[in-house]
Amino acid sequence: MSRRKIALIGAGNIGGTLAHLAGLKELGDIVLFDIVDGVPQGKALDLAQSSPVAGYDAKLAGGADYSVIEGADVVIVTAGVPRQPGMSRDDLLTINLGVIAKVAEGVKRYAPNAFVICITNPLDVMVWALQKASGLPTQRVVGMAGVLDSSRFRYFLAEELNVSVEDVSAFVLGGHGDDMVPSVRYSAVAGVPLPDVVAMGWTTQERIDAIVDRTRKGGGEIVGLLKTGSAYYAPATAAIAMAESYLKDKRRVLPCAAYLTGQYGVKDLYVGVPVVIGANGVERVMEIDLDASERAMFEKSVASVRVLIEAAKGLNPAFA
Numbered sequence: 001m002s003r004r005k006i007a008l009i010g011a012g013n014i015g016g017t018l019a020h021l022a023g024l025k026e027l028g029d030i031v032l033f034d035i036v037d038g039v040p041q042g043k044a045l046d047l048a049q050s051s052p053v054a055g056y057d058a059k060l061a062g063g064a065d066y067s068v069i070e071g072a073d074v075v076i077v078t079a080g081v082p083r084q085p086g087m088s089r090d091d092l093l094t095i096n097l098g099v100i101a102k103v104a105e106g107v108k109r110y111a112p113n114a115f116v117i118c119i120t121n122p123l124d125v126m127v128w129a130l131q132k133a134s135g136l137p138t139q140r141v142v143g144m145a146g147v148l149d150s151s152r153f154r155y156f157l158a159e160e161l162n163v164s165v166e167d168v169s170a171f172v173l174g175g176h177g178d179d180m181v182p183s184v185r186y187s188a189v190a191g192v193p194l195p196d197v198v199a200m201g202w203t204t205q206e207r208i209d210a211i212v213d214r215t216r217k218g219g220g221e222i223v224g225l226l227k228t229g230s231a232y233y234a235p236a237t238a239a240i241a242m243a244e245s246y247l248k249d250k251r252r253v254l255p256c257a258a259y260l261t262g263q264y265g266v267k268d269l270y271v272g273v274p275v276v277i278g279a280n281g282v283e284r285v286m287e288i289d290l291d292a293s294e295r296a297m298f299e300k301s302v303a304s305v306r307v308l309i310e311a312a313k314g315l316n317p318a319f320a
């Protein structure tokens with residue numbers, strides 16, 4: 001059987017890390033595209049030269065012409081700019097909306113059958129714009145944020161409780177902004193709900209509240225430390241989990257920015273919710289019950305996404 005093809009649009013920090021992880025996991029052959037000619041070719045060659053030592057077989061190539069992505073099975077989009085300290089993700093709207101419009105043209109022309117994962121920020125608007133401008137089916141265009149935010153939440157919880165990260169499960173819902181909704185009620189340690197773990201005296205509600213707050217601001221914490229860009233190892237790892245679930249039809253249940261058609265009372269918007277990812281893309285949206293306070297937080301987060309969508313429509317009439 002021939003190998004699957006994974007196209008990475010944007011060969012910066014996340015793009016390079018995605019290529020490395022996709023290679024190490026032998027997910028398929030990999031192409032990198034970037035507008036800065038030389039960078040995608042250079043990263044592809046460098047990574048290819050790591051493959052004999054690491055022991056993986058994959059063809060790696062790069063280019064500054066969209067034709068390199070032709071026939072890709074999976075496209076992961078990181079093209080655009082990251083924020084700098086002092087900025088919010090929303091400050092990237094104008095510049096990255098222009099980038100995404102071009103990316104959508106390239107994907108529509110060269111990889112219309114791909115499963116497309118958008119990472120570029122502000123995420124929920126960029127994935128919406130990518131789907132609208134490319135015209136690809138909504139179940140094959142998703143945004144990566146929830147897997148990353150949930151992974152941060154899991155890591156902080158595991159550290160607090162002094163247990164393996166493998167035994168902590170958690171969901172973060174809503175938009176990928178500071179008002180995202182880390183769900184305490186649906187988080188668990190080895191299946192034991194987090195509120196019960198608090199009741200057992202393993203930690204306190206105050207400490208959980210602080211972890212929720214740190215999770216919400218997790219991206220900004222890293223931007224503040226790096227000073228020249230944003231997180232890339234964890235974001236790339238998260239997107240690879242989504243790509244792998246699609247390519248191997250694993251049907252993992254992952255929190256992703258998915259197109260909603262009325263679920264959670266939301267229509268024509270991409271928002272982070274748990275979904276099943278299989279061979280057809282987003283196979284199913286899991287509509288979990290939200291209590292009054294969770295619903296209020298979720299709706300606040302959705303309202304922030306809506307405001308940004310309206311701003312995007314104002315910036316580019318093609319989206320109106």
Ligand SMILES: NC(=O)c1ccc[n+]([C@@H]2O[C@H](COP(=O)([O-])OP(=O)(O)OC[C@H]3O[C@@H](n4cnc5c(N)ncnc54)[C@H](O)[C@@H]3O)[C@@H](O)[C@H]2O)c1
Binds near residue numbers: 092096118119121144
């Ligand atoms: N969704 C998330 O959870 C999440 C997490 C981390 C970062 N991000 C976002 O991902 C994006 C990329 O982050 P990064 O750290 O890889 O940034 P980076 O600056 O390292 O890489 C971005 C790359 O995009 C390229 N680029 C710019 N315009 C382009 C275009 N028109 N076509 C093709 N390539 C183009 C640049 O040349 C650069 O190589 C940022 O917008 C960042 O905010 C999102």
Ligand SMILES: O=C(O)C[C@H](O)C(=O)O
Binds near residue numbers: 082218219235
């Ligand atoms: O915070 C950022 O700007 C990047 C990304 O959205 C993140 O959460 O790490």
